[in-house]
Amino acid sequence: MDVEQFRKAGYLAIDRICEYHHSLQERSVLSTVKPGYLKDHIPLAPPEEGEDFQVIADDYQKYIIPGLTHWQHPSFFAYFPAACTFEGILGDLYSSSITNPGFNWTSSPACTELETIVMDWAANLLGLSSAFSHTSGVGGGVIQTSASDSVLAVVVAARTRYLKDHPNTNLEDLVIYTTTQTHSVGSKAALILGLQLRSIEVKAEDEFSLREDALRNALQDDAKIGRKPFILIATIGSTSSGAVDNLADIREVVQDYPYLWVHVDAAWAGVALSCPEFRSVLHLQDINAFVNSICVNFHKWGLVNFDCSALWVRDRKKLTEALDITPIFLRTKQGDAGVVVDYRNWHLGLGRRFRSLKVWFVLRSYGVKGFQNHIRKSIVLTQKFTSLVNASDELSLVTRPSLALAVFRVVPKREGENQVTFSTESLNNLNRDVFARLSARRDIMLTQTSLNGIFCIRFAVGATRTNEGHIQDAYNIIVEEAKSALKTWKSALETCDQASNEVVAVI
């Protein structure tokens, strides 16, 4: 393809992307394809001769688009949002056009320098202490591919720090601390590194937040049996329910455990720190006071296309000392003094894309106010949803909503006097049926979770095109399916009741 053919194919791509985003809400959220659908349309081997790009672009429309799950659809409430903004697309486009593997400063000065600048911008946006900024000369930020990579990098840094000062420690004695609500990045890091994991139980009455006693007890237990906890992955906004670990409590405890690195996984909720009104509930003061590292995925709710997992560390040397494979005689004064940053020593891989461009584009085009508006809008829409749930005859919140995430289930309205309490298992079965009915639909997407044994349904808001109408529609759909499921469930209960007299169903 020569330059002029690219211009033509590029214009076509832009037009088709416009058409895709224009028509997004008329599409179903979910595809109807069956496993293996694509192999019916694509030969087993690549063609011998090159093909015309128009044919290829048309095949994309014909065979790929119909097999997509539309994460940007306004009725997508599953998982967490996956940001896709026009500014992000353009950032990626310019970045692809110059392919710059900026593993050190020389291999592309702009790539390294823009990243240090926009990571400082992003720290500023979120109200992070200047200790986390590159301008501090000590801390700094780096864009990683995903929260998994961020966690792996800091676990390695924490392990290296621990072993440096406790050189005779057996690897088998090292323990990574998480809670039962920590994202699977924690257990995956333990699996990859071959280290033990302790998943501290958190309680529903604490809204699934890690509190002082639970952490202190775990540390005391482990001290007795010679295990060495060296990192705690605390969560600000858990995946299941948006739970927030109590960083004030954690701060209190870790004063006595100076070798416990505290990493904050704020992958989803961290972007809400951009709004001053949420900083207190998200423990910004404690984050700034003592945590060693924090990760915020701008590619979730933060308007920047995947991949853009922002990781800040309070002491960059802890990271580079653990990941630097440059022999000592190749180190430079400039690198050590922070005059230039060689990002290859800040993460697991070597090569890297020029990802800061899209952050720069997004933050400039939206401005701080536009970014805050997006966050606030999602939260207001979630409040609309929770108001509907609270006023509903069928639905009930399982725990307090957190920012733009609500977790609910179907619970039969108590009526009349023959009040009984249904077993957890019975209600779980009911809700599994509700979720199965919702999952069979193509016009909405939600995900399930389980909170200490209670089966629930998550409702996560954040696509840029979602508005009040989509929230109302979603609620209506959920209630419709809840009613159908309830009908089946109640009639099964009645049958059961007539047969065994063991359960009195209240209709």
Place this chain on the structure above:
Amino acid sequence: MDVEQFRKAGYLAIDRICEYHHSLQERSVLSTVKPGYLKDHIPLAPPEEGEDFQVIADDYQKYIIPGLTHWQHPSFFAYFPAACTFEGILGDLYSSSITNPGFNWTSSPACTELETIVMDWAANLLGLSSAFSHTSGVGGGVIQTSASDSVLAVVVAARTRYLKDHPNTNLEDLVIYTTTQTHSVGSKAALILGLQLRSIEVKAEDEFSLREDALRNALQDDAKIGRKPFILIATIGSTSSGAVDNLADIREVVQDYPYLWVHVDAAWAGVALSCPEFRSVLHLQDINAFVNSICVNFHKWGLVNFDCSALWVRDRKKLTEALDITPIFLRTKQGDAGVVVDYRNWHLGLGRRFRSLKVWFVLRSYGVKGFQNHIRKSIVLTQKFTSLVNASDELSLVTRPSLALAVFRVVPKREGENQVTFSTESLNNLNRDVFARLSARRDIMLTQTSLNGIFCIRFAVGATRTNEGHIQDAYNIIVEEAKSALKTWKSALETCDQASNEVVAVI
């Protein structure tokens, strides 16, 4: 930015990318910016109010482009090529426009299915055995971010396999095998995983290839002292000199060591397997016969924009058993039987971009023949360069050229009768000066290396726009700098000679 504003900004981006690629060879390869240049042009914090995108796009032209190292420049001969094709750019563009974190089949069927298909295409292109294809039902391929991620994933898989069958092994006894020519991905994996590394010495007379005796001796040594080598990272096309480990020898040895996982790092050279005439020298037969995994970075010499590190495994279960964090009760018959692939269990992270699109675009637009032509052209151009070197009065190859990589140094032509041999250190100093002179230029880029103590300069060909003229120009520039350096070096030697009589310089 709304859809119509995006259309306008998108067209502009396409036009500017065309202009960039049109004008590429009139630019310098390297930027003239100094460390810290960018902070003079960008404020310390993001703007409060959103800015017009035209201003942002103009700032990209004004401040970012001048700070780039142009990896696609036809006179870029440094590191290894970083592919950037129009097809690759378009693949990334369509992919960004739909942001689809395809961590499992449901989250985007097309994303998963196209990846399995194009990985089979790519295996077919390279002549890999059908054992590595998804259609085998046992093996399969996955796109990783970088060769570092690929290596980490297979080291974890190999460690898990070893520990499963040797449950009482101390982690401290495990050893990763590499050679002294293995890319730093090997030592970085050891660093990250906290495991020992044994770097087996390879010799110049073997062209830096790992041979039978060296491997067998290392294994026997380690067996004696109770160390447990569990993976060997063999290289097909090393970074320093394009060295190829002798897989026939390795195959012979590992028959006696069934727990030694053999991973082939063919990150750079693997794409040359697309041409049947290079398959024998690259040990394709042995790769197909016995290795456990192989990695080929299409984002280097393989026409697909970063990131696209293709990893194939002979037994996908070894990978997924090591990386799967799905509880056993969530496993599905379909997943286990290979009806659907859940790629989250094939790599370190969870989220992932829709990277197979660009592979599909590239392989269809080029066709097998176009892909082969690109590889063959780079090799022919390298042969042109090595012919010039061989006929030169100043330059000398340090080891046999490998595909599209030549390693040379400056060695004074022996003249007259007062023949002396220069010390390695003296020649190294001369070549360091040559390299410093070349590095100070902006119109060409090369990288240095060291082969068993000999300082050398690498010449790696592969940018799509490089032609014979650029090779001749590069040679002329190198000779020009070599002559200047030689002059200085010889006059220093004469001074030294006159002063001490210890060295007789031959002029």
